[in-house]
């Protein structure tokens with residue numbers, strides 16, 4: 076049998092620790108602390124959003140005894156075992172909790188509202204947003220209320236059509252309509268005693284969106300003429316030249332596809348894009364197809380949109396998903412989630428034959444109305460493979476020209492010319508690229524420079540940076556506060572970093588539990604129990620398992636007495652060490668070793684209950 080003589084346990088542990096450190100580096104909490112904000116000073120602190128796209132967006136604005144929180148999202152892109160999403164580290168909010176007057180939310184995407192259910196119950200204050208945004212927040216809170224959360228948030232709608240503004244502490248806040256990929260998105264305008272701040276939220280300047288609700292460029296220009304101290308502008312598509320095409324150019328593509336498809340039609344897209352769902356419903360209605368919506372998020376958002384008049388569904392068009400198998404193929408259109416190939420989403424379940432209502436066959440047509448979000452490229456390709464293997468006809472946006480359709484997706488974010496236009500419209504003294512990683516923000520800086528903004532007037536800041544404007548209205552970065560990720564699991568509970576480290580180690584090495592019951596003279600009173608998972612199969616490694624037993628017996632026979640807690644701890648430590656080096660030598664692997672030692676006949680004065688000393 077092969078032996079691993081040259082491996083050293085310390086080295087193996089170090090390599091593993093380094094690997095885990097590398098996996099956690101991007102989420103690591105960076106500590107920092109600053110003094111209270113000085114009088115007559117505007118402080119701006121991004122606590123999330125500066126480290127990538129869709130990354131727990133959150134920015135704090137402070138003046139003396141008042142603070143606002145702009146957006147409060149979570150990050151769904153965390154790929155760690157047992158982690159569902161991440162929220163920003165809240166240490167800084169704890170220090171200013173007495174002055175948090177409001178949460179102002181730009182739009183209803185989860186990377187802008189997701190953390191509200193964690194943050195607002197802890198630091199209560201009213202939440203402001205447009206009607207649809209507030210509807211999305213209400214739905215989000217009712218989901219956690221189903222799981223037992225009792226907190227009822229105070230939700231306040233601001234009317235963008237009338238340019239309604241509200242005084243909150245020293246601030247005056249207004250929302251201005253912008254186009255994005257969810258109804259009623261807004262830019263947030265904050266008038267402070269030192270000048271006006273604008274947070275664009277996510278936007279594009281589509282002049283002809285399907286809902287006839289274009290970005291309110293007139294209002295932005297008006298605000299710009301009155302003077303803007305700081306423009307905080309999103310950075311998602313700062314690498315794209317020109318302008319993002321208008322959404323309604325897709326209507327022709329959907330009309331064409333629905334018209335020419337003979338069998339069933341399944342269209343996968345993001346659940347909150349109501350304009351696109353409207354286009355598909357229009358096309359279905361025109362060609363006499365019934366529409367079924369699949370996916371819980373798709374149904375809840377569509378219900379909300381229909382209630383608020385953002386989605387118009389002709390009578391009799393919508394059918395329950397459970398009835399699609401009873402209709403002729405050419406009358407069925409299913410709109411579902413999962414176009415990114417997300418495991419567990421509707422399209423993935425169809426692709427692997429685990430969907431309750433839809434069994435795909437080669438006579439079906441699937442349309443993927445999206446491009447992969449950065450990070451989803453592999454699952455996006457995988458879903459294409461699975462569908463091809465079934466033999467369905469596919470139309471995917473990236474290959475639409477080859478597939479034989481018009482474009483099937485447009486982005487919800489501004490491209491470079493629109494960013495330049497935003498700067499021209501608002502004419503700010505200072506520009507701060509936000510909501511993007513360092514690369515996209517650097518491209519944004521480049522647009523600002525080309526737009527005539529001086530380099531010294533462009534603020535390039537990471538999460539946790541503290542920017543202050545004094546009475547001279549000049550900004551300075553005066554330090555940093557703690558920032559980083561708090562992991563949250565499937566149940567909504569926060570997962571401590573130490574637990575994530577253990578899980579990462581377990582996924583690498585597996586574990587081995589040794590239960591030894593001995594008397595006070597270190598004699599075994601029953602046979603040794605060894606349980607292992609994710610390391611080696613104990614049934615086919617009898618020799619190794621016997622070797623472990625021999626190692627432990629050797630240690631026990633060298634002991635004369637085990638009475639005190641310290642003696643038990645020392646015994647456990649030596650079991651860990653010798654079994655560890657034995658296994659490394661025998662198998663080349665080093666699992667997590669958990670020794671459990673029960674000592675019979677020791678009085679309670681000498682030891683704590685067994686479960687406390689494990």
Ligand SMILES: [Zn+2]
Nearest residue numbers: 182184255277
């Ligand atoms: Zn968004």
